Amino acid sequence: MITVEGISKTFLVAKRQSGLGHALKSLFHREYTAVEALQNVSFHIAPGEIVGYIGPNGAGKSTTIKIMSGILVPDRGSCVIKGFTPWEDRVKYVKHIGVVFGQRSQLWWDVPVADSFELLRDIYNVPQAEYKNTMALLTETLDLGNLLQTPVRQLSLGQRMRCEIAASLLHSPSILFLDEPTIGLDAVSKIAVRQFIKTINKEKGVTVILTTHDMNDIEALASRILLIGKGNLLYDGNVQGLRSRFGTKRTITADYHENNRPIDIPGASLLSWTPERAILSVDTEQVMISEAIAKLSAQVELLDVAIDTQPIEDIIVQMYKEYQL
Amino acid sequence: MRLYFKYMKMIMKSQMQYRASFLLLALGQCLTPFTTFAGLYFMFERFGQLRGWSFYEVALCFAVTQLAFSCAEVFGRGFDVFSSLVISGDFDRLLVRPRSTVVQVFGSRFEFARLGRLLLSAAMLVWAASNIEVDWTLLKMMTLVLMVVSGIVIFLAIFILAASVSFWTVQGLEIANIFTDGGREMTSYPLNIYQKWVKRVFTFVIPFACFNYLPLLYILERDGGGGHPMYALIPLAGFLFLVPCLLVWRVGVRHYRSTGS
Numbered sequence: 001m002i003t004v005e006g007i008s009k010t011f012l013v014a015k016r017q018s019g020l021g022h023a024l025k026s027l028f029h030r031e032y033t034a035v036e037a038l039q040n041v042s043f044h045i046a047p048g049e050i051v052g053y054i055g056p057n058g059a060g061k062s063t064t065i066k067i068m069s070g071i072l073v074p075d076r077g078s079c080v081i082k083g084f085t086p087w088e089d090r091v092k093y094v095k096h097i098g099v100v101f102g103q104r105s106q107l108w109w110d111v112p113v114a115d116s117f118e119l120l121r122d123i124y125n126v127p128q129a130e131y132k133n134t135m136a137l138l139t140e141t142l143d144l145g146n147l148l149q150t151p152v153r154q155l156s157l158g159q160r161m162r163c164e165i166a167a168s169l170l171h172s173p174s175i176l177f178l179d180e181p182t183i184g185l186d187a188v189s190k191i192a193v194r195q196f197i198k199t200i201n202k203e204k205g206v207t208v209i210l211t212t213h214d215m216n217d218i219e220a221l222a223s224r225i226l227l228i229g230k231g232n233l234l235y236d237g238n239v240q241g242l243r244s245r246f247g248t249k250r251t252i253t254a255d256y257h258e259n260n261r262p263i264d265i266p267g268a269s270l271l272s273w274t275p276e277r278a279i280l281s282v283d284t285e286q287v288m289i290s291e292a293i294a295k296l297s298a299q300v301e302l303l304d305v306a307i308d309t310q311p312i313e314d315i316i317v318q319m320y321k322e323y324q325l
Numbered sequence: 326m327r328l329y330f331k332y333m334k335m336i337m338k339s340q341m342q343y344r345a346s347f348l349l350l351a352l353g354q355c356l357t358p359f360t361t362f363a364g365l366y367f368m369f370e371r372f373g374q375l376r377g378w379s380f381y382e383v384a385l386c387f388a389v390t391q392l393a394f395s396c397a398e399v400f401g402r403g404f405d406v407f408s409s410l411v412i413s414g415d416f417d418r419l420l421v422r423p424r425s426t427v428v429q430v431f432g433s434r435f436e437f438a439r440l441g442r443l444l445l446s447a448a449m450l451v452w453a454a455s456n457i458e459v460d461w462t463l464l465k466m467m468t469l470v471l472m473v474v475s476g477i478v479i480f481l482a483i484f485i486l487a488a489s490v491s492f493w494t495v496q497g498l499e500i501a502n503i504f505t506d507g508g509r510e511m512t513s514y515p516l517n518i519y520q521k522w523v524k525r526v527f528t529f530v531i532p533f534a535c536f537n538y539l540p541l542l543y544i545l546e547r548d549g550g551g552g553h554p555m556y557a558l559i560p561l562a563g564f565l566f567l568v569p570c571l572l573v574w575r576v577g578v579r580h581y582r583s584t585g586s
Contacts, residue, residue: 011582071420073579087579095423106418110339122331123422151342 001207002045002068002175007077009038009063037063038074039231047174050201050208052222054215060231061211065177068209069099081175095124098168102180105160106167107152113163114148117170124171131170138166141196158189165196169206176200178210182217194220215311227319234319246322247315250289251308252280256300265295328424332432340437347438355441358391361513362449376518381457382545387513388450389469389537393476394509395443401481403434405505407488416581426578427571430488457545465544468557475536475560480505482570483531489570492577504531512537535563 012032038060045051055061066072067079070086070093079086084093100106107116121131139145142162147155155163161181168176178197182190198221200206212218218225219239227235227242235242251271258275267287271279278300282292293305310318340347365387369380378386398405407430410416419429454461454469487501508531516524516538528534541547543556 066417069421071417072582090420091423091425094421097421099421101417104415104418108335108339110342111335115335115338119331119335122328123424 001047002043002081002209003079004044004064004068005042005078005080007038007041007064007067007074007079008036009060009067009072009074011035011037036231038067040077041228041231041233042077043226043233043236045207045209047207048201048205049224050197050210050222052218052225053209053211053228054213054218054225055228055234059228061228062179064228065099065179065209065211069097069177070094095171096174098171098173098176100164100168100176100178100181102161102178102183105152105164107160107163109152112149112151113144113155116152116163117148117167120167120170126171130172134170134172138169141199142166142192158185158192161185161189161193162196165193169200172204173206175207175209178208180211180213182212182214190214190217197221229320242315243309246318247310248283248285249310249314250282250284251310252282252289252292252296253306253308254278254280254296254300254302255304256302259300261299263296263299265292265299268292329428329432332429333435336432336435337437340435350438351441354439355445358395358442358445358449362387362391375514378515378518381453382541383514384449384453385457385544386515386537386541388446388453389472389476389541390509390512392443392446392450393473393536394480394505395439395446396473396477397480397484399436399439399443400431400477401484402436402439403430403432404481404484404488406434408491411491411581420578420581427485427574459544459546464554464557468540468544468560471557471560472536472540475563479532479536479563479566480508482567483508485567485574486570489573489577492580508533515541532563532566536560 011034013035041060041064053061053064063072067074068081068086070090073087081093082096084096086093106120107113108119117135126134139148142165144162144166147159147163150159152160152163165178165181176197181197182193185193194217197208197210201208208221210217210221222239224238225235225242226233235245252268255277260275262273263270263278263280265280265282265287268280268282271281273279280292280296282289289307296302296305362384365383366380369375369383374380375383410419410430410433419426419433422429450473459465483501483504487505490501508527511519511523511527512533516527516534524534528539539559540556543553543559
């Protein structure tokens with residue numbers, strides 16, 4: 001359904017130095033540096049998949065999404081989605097996709113949400129009957145009932161995001177691109193959004209590609225992740241695979257009865273220590289987590305233990321080290 | 326086209342949200358051309374004529390330009406402020422919708438507040454046309470309408486051209502105002518008061534003369550081929566100017582590079 005082959009994109013960025021003198025100079029003469037946003041990226045996505053697209057800021061996530069949604073033209077490479085090349089057949093192609101930019105609204109700011117929806121219906125030429133059905137489904141699953149008559153500027157971020165997602169689905173697209181859909185949302189809204197994405201994927205078979213910095217989004221939704229760093233595709237596979245390859249460290253936070261003897265467990269390093277609390281980093285390749293806890297409880301009288309998996313950012317940092325990026 | 330009116334309705338609704346600001350703006354916009362026009366009037370009261378052009382003749386010329394420009398501005402404001410769409414990256418949004426970008430940019434902004442200016446210009450046009458010593462035949466009236474339409478098209482084309490520049494650079498866009506505001510001031514007066522090269526540039530490079538000066542010669546039956554009915558059709562040449570402007574726009578859209586986020 002989606003085939004991306006060897007896509008590269010380079011941006012020319014004007015070099016700017018601070019100071020008035022340089023600002024004046026740059027009026028006449030500019031130096032540019034080439035930033036390679038994407039280098040030879042290829043992947044294939046099948047219908048009905050939910051793919052999480054992750055990577056640190058500036059890695060090239062948004063650029064890829066923008067190329068796939070026909071906004072940007074890549075320098076090299078091909079991209080065929082549903083038989084279309086997005087930037088060539090833009091008008092025909094974009095009928096089949098929905099796009100949500102988490103940081104940018106597609107609703108008209110000053111008018112009630114319902115008015116925005118109706119204009120979108122006209123833009124996409126959705127037949128009245130179909131529009132009614134879709135609206136009924138969206139209103140119910142996203143709980144939009146009371147929001148429709150409210151001007152967008154009065155909505156909270158969570159409410160707005162629900163409306164944004166609804167707006168991008170009015171024309172029943174078969175592919176949905178979500179660029180940071182949970183950014184800035186509270187826990188309840190995040191869960192609602194995730195739940196909804198799951199529902200439309202299951203019930204309508206919508207293929208979902210989402211970018212995010214929230215690993216919980218990925219774990220809740222994506223059966224597959226693509227990890228990109230500095231313009232290169234670093235990993236393509238499922239979450240467990242990524243964890244077992246790179247996320248082998250666990251953090252144990254232990255509270256115990258006062259104990260002045262320092263803790264010593266082979267294979268684990270002490271991150272911080274007080275007579276009542278210790279934080280340990282355990283490499284599960286060297287010592288099993290159960291073994292580490294057993295040893296720990298032999299040394300101190302445990303009150304509470306919390307085990308945290310490594311955050312995705314750490315895994316990425318570790319990957320970077322491995323790839324020497 | 327239907328979609329275009331839907332867009333218009335939407336923006337009308339938004340602008341009505343801020344009613345007082347809307348009314349004040351409309352009033353202010355009304356006054357701008359009125360003051361320039363008053364200036365014109367007093368100038369003529371003092372000097373009587375301008376290179377053989379009487380007050381009402383110049384007033385007609387003035388009104389045609391003002392009407393065309395204010396129409397173009399009411400409907401084409403989206404292009405006039407287009408660089409802000411590029412800077413904020415909101416142009417992304419238009420690209421993921423299955424409609425032509427030109428229609429969507431048109432629909433992105435309407436200056437209803439400038440309707441006041443439009444109405445005043447229209448009133449001025451009617452007033453000048455009825456006071457002028459001209460035998461208004463059907464063809465002449467059609468020519469006058471055609472002049473206004475052609476003027477709107479030419480100003481819109483310039484708006485589109487200027488907006489296209491923002492695909493390459495969002496700096497130095499003020500230069501476009503030479504052609505929009507400058508062109509408006511320039512063509513408010515009969516072109517034969519200027520140097521020859523100025524006339525040539527504004528006939529063959531940017532066809533301002535096509536919607537204003539040349540057909541006006543026909544309407545007023547002036548010398549210099551003024552009597553020839555071909556002059557009545559010259560405004561049509563103004564439409565041709567839209568073609569290269571739209572081409573530049575298309576190239577620009579492909580060149581769009583969005584913003585990081």
